[in-house]
Amino acid sequence: MGVPAVPPKAEASGQKRKRKNETNGAPELPSFGPLGMEMHSDEENAAVGSGDEESESDHESFPELDTRDDSEDDTSDEGNDPEEHDGSSSSSYLLEDSEDEVDVSQDDVVNIGPRATTILSKITGRPKRVYPEIVPDYDSDSSTEDDPNRVGNIPMHWYDDLPHLGYDIDGKKVLRPAKGDELDKFLSTVDDPSSWTSGFDKLTQSDQQLTSEELDIIRRLQAAEVPDASYNPYEDTVEWFTGKGKEEVMPISARPEPKRRWQPSKWEKQKVMKIVRAIRQGRILPRKPTSTQPQFYQLWATPASDHPPPLPAPKPPLPTNAESYNPPAEYLPTPEEKTEWEATDKEDRERNFLPQKYSALRLVPGYDQFIQERFSRLLDLYLAPRIQRKKLNIDPDSLLPQLPSPQSLKPFPIFELLRQEHGSKARCIAISPDGVWVASGDESGLVKVWEIAVGREAARYQFESRVGSIAWCPRDDVNFFVVGIDQAIHVLVPPYIPLAMLITTLALLTPVNPPQPPSSSSPSLKWVASSTAPVSRSPSPLLTIHMPPSSSLVKQITFHRRGDYLASISESDSVWIHQISKRHSQAPFKKIKGTVQRVQFHPTKPNFFVATQRYVRMYDLAAQKLLRTLQSGIRWISSLDIHPSGDHLIVGGYDRKLCWFDLELSEKPYKVLSRYHSKAIRSLHFHPTYPLFASSSDDGTIQIFHARVFSDYLTDPLIVPLKVLRGHKIVEGLGVLEIRWLRDRPWLVSSGADGVVSLWCN
């Protein structure tokens, strides 16, 4: 136990103490040193020894500082030092300690445990408390009680798979306490009112009732209190080192106080003198005026920097007549306008005031929004993003493209000459190559052949189900047309054809010895010639191509320009190319991506166009390969047509777009006309000879365009909208379903959902 050297401030007390001891005549040196260092607690006042008490009181009355006598200090130090290292002093200290404990127990009011008896210590001669010996009988120990835990504090999952839990003293397995099933558990929760205050104890593997203390801890934790019940967070401060009577009396070091503590600082003086000198010389002005610069002066007298100035903020618009206090009466709002203005949000109002009229200036009230408006202007100035916009000061009509007048591009159809009525939606039409006959089919399965010039019906054919498509053979030497119904394509011969032509037609369609289809032909497809006699006005077809039973309605039939081949598509996406002369059919594609919308033969080359939902693909039939894919940007293609020159293609979509492709140019459209029809485009057709094309739509209109294509590659095609033909009614959301041009006249035939087939003439 290391006792620190007595600090210089303590030496005086030591000296005094010494003097006191001398007066008492009973110096108790062994206890002196340690006592002087150790006694800091109040309890020591209770531990009364006669000699000690005196020294205690000495200690408490703080001696005055006396630094005059240094020699005495030294002597007292010498007197103290050997005693501190004395072994006996430490032993006495220990003894005294034990006595202290006795005192403590005496002070306590409540006694717990065995009663203690107080005896007089033989060694110190002081009273001492002695406890009775512990006799190791049954009462004294609880070790014989049956401890439920036999294994100690181990991870209990080691016993998870075993039926027992540890071993008893005999080495026998102690079985697990019986655990009820879920029902028991539930019943116990219902029956036992204390079950909810019990928890599973892993060590004993059984439910244990929580003690009241534990429950109290839980309650305290729930209430966010200190879990320890005995802990008082608001205890009074115990002033251990400060406060009255606790002042530090002993110096920490014996070093004499340095001179600088009481001498004025030299450096400070130097610093102050520096300032004083500066003030004297006038370098520092003590209370100089805040600013010598005048508040306002010729700011712009000095040349400006060459930075360009920031753009000035736009000025608010100047007030107009409506803002006048006495505007003309027509500016005043009607009551409806007033209520409407009041109902709209502040931000949405066109004007931030309502025009008002006052008969005299004195009647004009203060404007209540004045400060708000000024404030919003300020907010605009510093919070609103500004964009420099070029104001277009042009006539909007100058933006319109300069196109030739439609009057100069005549002829084109402008009026409806005649109409042919069908009972139901007229789905499809076909025009004979000589421009005399029109065949039109409708949903009820009726196909009419009528004369264009007069509208006289020449023949009618009734089929069982709706007509999917009609196409007329473009050959000049024969005359027949095909009708797609269900899964069959019927070949029909129109009436009133010259005999020579009829003979060649019959020879083509029903030869005496029909050609055998080549082995490559699909076996599922059948060509059936009618057994009936070839009569010119026969309502039954001469030849029928039965498509495979899996396919559905034939939705489009298109002829090759020579008239021998025809392509058909069914709604089940199968594309077939049939050859009439050889009665041969083949499917050119094994599989096609997407649903096929339209197909078309190239007018001059052995190319074949297939429009799926989004793309138009161009195939070379001879080489059997894909040439290019045209990307139209249309969501759903509805129609397709090729310019007679073969270099241009138009594609229409259900999303009201029409794309013009220049096949020489690019795979992207050269021109997109979007939304000139208000509904989906249904059909497109280029005029075979005139520079015209037309588009029909579900909005019941037909648009005629002039489309001039130039043979040189430098001039872009010229597209001029010419005319909107109206006349078809919209039935069930469908308008004009198909349009066809006559070959050598600028006439147009259209079939509508209203069951009308119209002829439009120039």
Added chain:
Amino acid sequence: MAKIVKKGTRGAAKAYITRSAAVKRLQCSLADFRRLCILKGIFPREPRHKKRANKGSTAPTSFYYAKDIAYLAHEPVLKKLREHKAFAKKLSRALGRGEWSSAKSLEDNKPVYRLDHIIKERYPTFIDALRDIDDALSLVILFSSLPSSPRLPSSLIESCSRFSSEWQLYIMHTRSLRKVFLSIKGVYYQAEVMGQTITWLVPYMFTQSVPADVDVRVILTFLELYQTLLGFVLFKLYTDVGLVYPPPLDISRDEEAAGVGAYSLQDAGPTNLGPNHRSKPVDVDGNIVKGRDVRKTIKELAAISLPSQEILASSILLPQTTTEVAGEDEFVSQSSSADIAALPTLHSITQLPSPINTSLLAPFTFFLALGSPRPLLEFVIRSFGGRVGWPSSMGSGSPITEDDEKITHVIIDRPIPTVSVLSTTPEELRRTRKYVQPQWVVDSINAQRILAEGLYAQGQTLPPHLSPFGEEAHAYVPQTGDLDAADLILGGELDGEEEELEANSDMSAANEDPADPLTAADLAMKAAAQSPTDLALLRSAELEAERAGRDTTEFESSLRKAFKKEDKDHLNKPPGLGRSHEAEMNKMMMSNKKRRLYERMKFSEHKKATERELLESRRAALRKEKTKELRKAVRGGLVVKSA
């Protein structure tokens, strides 16, 4: 292969910075940032691609130019703001410790920023500053009329009212006011100073209070800037016309509510005569006059209490005359040199702005009757050279009293009293004076001529007050001047006649048209009607008519008919037909971008047209109603007469 560019180091990501990033970068509070932005005139920008500027985020944020923020980073004001933050901490610590002396010394050395350099930076030339003064004037004038409160110290209000008075004094002195508009929001003034058109708005004289939804801190920051700007601008303006700035304020007169009259404009003496300039001794009648004598004489002169306005008026007249002389000189020199140069054409003359008569009201003396707005009228009348007086109950400083014989107009804004009140003015004076309402002054100024007082007399229903700033192009233009009652009646009859005529002609036309083809004269007339401004066509039509042997009166009536018919055709023509139909068709050949632009332009055009049509139809309806009433009244009068 091209070098891989790290993301966010180029383009919009680099050029723009969000507001929070800017605040972080400048290490200042949001309030300080706002203050800086207001003072420096930095405003957010709208990047073309928000996503690119904001690291792929599309959250709504405001963007600033990164360079703007970089310039802000070494702004002296920002440094001062930081110093102020430290100062505030030190001060609060000193106050908390009760160290009063150090608190005082801290307060004495408080960091204060000046905005001179910012003004110079934002407005490198004086004209730039003058051009941008509109908002400053409006705000300062608004604040000069607000009541002071703990948030708006009275010193601020005083300084604002000082600036507004100084501005008004300058405008009156240089007579640069051009237009005045009495609106429901306040009075708009437009002045032309050094070639710049400046418009400001003054609220009517009512006590206003700052509403709760207005952030006063923002306004105060703007006010700080605007006060500095106005101070420098006014200093320059005053010194340029040779006046002392700031004009001294007579406090006693200010307390008597003399308004702008409390300030006296002083001529600045000859400045900067040079160090070696020695004034030659002046001798009058052989005595050498010293500076002391001169000062004495000036004092004596000042002691004679002349109304300041008269001094002003005399001083005002001087520059006016000089400018006129200068103008004449210029004209003479031009005419002498115009021998070779092209003669002024009609077009060039009409293009020139009409000279503004700034001494329009100079021949008149006005007296403001009780109840008329004195600040407004005093400012306006004095700006146009008139003399104004007012009763002493409306403030002191009136140069004339009510019984002055020079008074030509009394401006009165009161109804005619039903019971004749004993007037203090003698009857003969009442007869010589004209009693007009305030609008007469304003309308005369805007019209640049003295309007007839009859329409504006006391108790009359005033003619509508129109905006002198005009309307937008193609907007509705109201008819100037109300039509006379007789005119209305006659016009109405004429209309009725014409309607009948038209009906007849329509019928006849229906009968005739298919029968006989139009003659050459008819065709010519039609052409003339189609372009009513073309005089040549009209002339040819007349010739044709002569050739056809028609009477001149007949020709005129038929011409009028043709005009009317053309108008009607023009109105009745549906938009979907003719040329517009073709345009509709051509629209589909436009690109999407162009079409959108076209449609937007057409939309606004259409909107304007509908608005105009609505107003026109309302006017027609109002007019018809009025005519009907008048007719009824006239008929009633006739009946009474005949009876």
